[in-house]
Amino acid sequence: MEKYTLFDEIGGGGGAYGKVYKALDTVSTEDVAVQVISVELGVPSTVTREISALKEMHHPNIVRLRDVEHTENQMFLVFEYLHINFKEYMDSIPDFANNPLTIKGFLHQILRGVAYCHAHEVLHRDLKPQSLMIDKDTNTLKVANFGLVRALGVPVNTYKSEVDTPCYRAPEMLLGSPNYLSSGDVWSIGCIFAEMVNQKPLFRGESEINLSKHIFSILGTPDEDNWPVATSSPKPKFRRQHPKDLATFVPNLDPVGVNLLSKMICTDPIRRITARDALEHQYFKELMQQVCFPAQNS
Structure with a gap:
């Protein structure tokens, strides 16, 4: 040293x-x-x-x-050395949510990094704005904080006390699944996507049960048709609720973006879009190579 x-x-x-x-x-x-x-x-x-x-x-x-x-x-x-985490970066930008091209550019970078991880059979397992770092000189976003990383296909224990930010945790983890799939990372990216648009987390809850209830109050309660595995979960059964119009919860997001978000936060992990396929979504069709990023507060 x-x-x-x-x-x-x-x-x-x-x-x-x-x-x-x-x-x-x-x-x-x-x-x-x-x-x-x-x-x-x-x-x-x-x-x-x-x-x-x-x-x-x-x-x-x-x-x-x-x-x-x-x-x-x-x-x-x-x-x-990277200057600032993504949460701090978003908070430092006036009207961050009103810059759709910026949101699109950062989401694309997150997906690129995570798709590369998944292609190398690496699961991050703790994606959140604080786990993403920004190089302010180039406005490059980089996935960091790999302390909970696991290899794809290796059974792991549920999060327990490992993660202190459950609002980015996939519902299969909240329900106690011992098998973390790459789709769990995609759920977390979807939550980050919604937070970029709303400037606050989409799902909130003081406990795993309360957070699950909030998720199901928006996306609908799992059943034999939309997520059969969830019905056999050892967690308490949830009151039956029908899915609501997701667009009403992300009012600043255009219909194409809502479509992508719905595929990323699909409650059934098997049906959830992959990071690689998300990169090919129509939402990124008009993304220019040079993305304009707004200036930070001094």
């Missing part, structure tokens, strides 16, 4: 464990982000999975792991 000079502690971009610092690579003179992890009790399995996944993935919309160093008691993950 002699070639890195650490400065202030920062938030975001590093993962589920350890503190993250802005630092200077004294050899390249570039800013970097260094995550410092205690390994006195051994290397956490989450960190091992995160390193393994990031070493295999190289994409412009995925945060780059530049280096891994360690001492007897500490491990240092060196990432490219």
Whole structure:
């Protein structure tokens, strides 16, 4: 670590464990982000999975792991430096929701990064605005915070206390499914999409049950026709509700965008659109290569 000079502690971009610092690579003179992890009790399995996944993935919309160093008691993950997380970025833009081309451009970048993960059989499992980082110099969005990453096809326990932001969690997870599919990530992206449009989360709830009730109050209660697996869930049965017009909950989104959103937040994970197919949706038909991004507040 002699070639890195650490400065202030920062938030975001590093993962589920350890503190993250802005630092200077004294050899390249570039800013970097260094995550410092205690390994006195051994290397956490989450960190091992995160390193393994990031070493295999190289994409412009995925945060780059530049280096891994360690001492007897500490491990240092060196990432490219990114200025701000997506939640902070959205909050800093006046009338962010009134910039449909900006929303379209960022959604496309999220889908590109996640589709690449899924093509490499990597599930993120914790997608939310705070897990996405922005390079303000280029307005490039990058998927970060891979602390809960898993390999596709490997059964995992339900979230339990791992995630503190359940409003982005897919209903199959809320109902206790032990099998996390790539469609779970797509649900989370759909929630982020709606939040970009509304400037607030689409689904809210103080508990898994309350959140599930809110989801079903909008999308309809699962039954044998639209999601047979949900009817056998060990969770409490929910009062029968019919789906409402999704467009009324995202009034600033055009009909084509509503169509894409409905495919991303389909309650049945098997019928949910894939990230790769979402990139081909008509919503992105007129997306220009050069997207105009509004200026941030000073």
